[in-house]
Amino acid sequence: MFTYDVGKFKSLFTELITRNIASDAANWLLTQAANTASAATFNNAFAALPRKTGKNPVNANTEIESGLSALRTGFSTRGWSVDRLSRVWLLLTLDASDQRSYERTIENLYLAAELNELVALYSALPLLAYPEIWVNRCTEGNRSNLGVVLEAIMYNNPYPSEYLSESAWNQLVLKALFTEKRLELITGIDERANVALAHALIDYARERLAAGRNTDPMLWRLIGRFIDDGILHDIKVVLPRLGLHEKEAVALAIHESDFLPAKELLETAPLQAMAGKKTNWNEFISDTKNKI
Template sequence: MLVYQTDLNQAKSFLFNLFRQNATPAAQDWLSQKLTLLDTAFSEKDFYLAFSAVPRFTGKTPLQLTAASIAEADQLRTGFSPAAWTVDQLARTLLLLALPYEEKERFLKIINQLYNTADMGELVALYASLPLLPYPEAFKARAAEGIRTNIGSVFEAIALHNPYPADYLEEGAWNQLVLKTIFTGKPLFKIYGLDKRSNPALARMLSDYAHERWAAGRTVTPELWRPVGPFIEERLLQDIKRLFAEPAGLQHEAAALACYQSNSTEAKNLLNDHPQLKQSIENNEITWELIGTKNLAVS
């Protein structure tokens, strides 16, 4: 397993600059005092108290990010984006990065204690910060645990705009993350690493889910077919033909794009029967991101 370790100094600098751009002067003073205290005379008690108290001093305003900040976040850690973060989440992540990490066991003990006692807002910060923390390989079980949560904001923190799952989750846990994202009506295009982690077992699971929906007289999101395309075989090809039989729209675009990404001769022939869609794909007028964005707008 590859270990993707973010440069902690760069991460702290980047996040604190964001905090200065988004927090009130009073919140900046409070956090600066806490970070200085932890740096000069670290105390677990002081850390836990500060971590818990954050929203009272920072508020929970959503961050306002520039395109340059979003690009810088991705350079810091490929796939990392705090675009959906709030000010308190940012402050809590800075506190996490202030923890002394030279002693691995002590560091992990503190983090695990947080997970065991965290409220909803604290869990959101913990899961979203995973790609930045030291010893990232130690949190695979925690990430898998996050997938099972019934709290929407917590699930989104681990599943969306977060590179950690794609880099570290085992295949079974990854497949459950994708399926649950669809089941809960969240957009697949916001899952980092979806294409590189697609696999035959996931394609079959998604097909089974589609058949259950169809049997109940329900529709399925056109994004469902994104991880299916590279693994089209006879049964899955019948699913794609069914999409083409539906009224023209996003389902047709999804069917065409799945065929375009397939190595199946039958799928390629099916796509050739829809030359306008094929041309639109080649012109980048149909992409999974565009399909997901359009589907989100009409959901």
């Protein structure tokens, strides 16, 4: 049913909520949770919730956040608002003993949801019971053109990396690039890297550069371990058109590669000057932010 200790998780989640909303709003929320057996009551509460809790950013407690991520690996409320937090909490109060009824209730919420409700629903994916039944819903969400919905699916959300097929995962990463999302915030971005994605990314880079457009340097993070003859050939083709920061990323990607012909490229211009400037992607990301 649940893949984690939902009781302990909900207890910590409740504490986080009570620290972030007024006592009257917390009391109202607890009252609604006691009436989740009625679909109409639950749906009304889910929709009305922001009027009770407000929409302030969550003031995260480090200890609670650590406890939540320990119970549900990869989960984080970083960047959430209190109404989003409270809606996800409310979903955890649903009776999950009857899978068909549980699924129907949540699917009906998806069908009727406005933007912020969708954000909460997709944020809740890693916490819902019967996680395998939400794969199609996650895949469909990735087709959205709504930036905040995509971020709810991609950022600090372990569900996609745990349950999407390789093909669907690769589409998520490519969608992130198309919509200029931050790859480093996608949970599982390194663990789910694969050779098919590496080839798709180098093709994407070639197309962008041929059209005179820049590429996200972070895409090279997902290519380095899979460099082969074909990818190395493409690197040589695009290298003259890359900016300084992109060349640094290529050098770091090659540094992570075990493909010896690629290593030889580090000894030639223009990568020779880049080799060793960054030793890991966290350092690369930090340096990028400092330059913005």
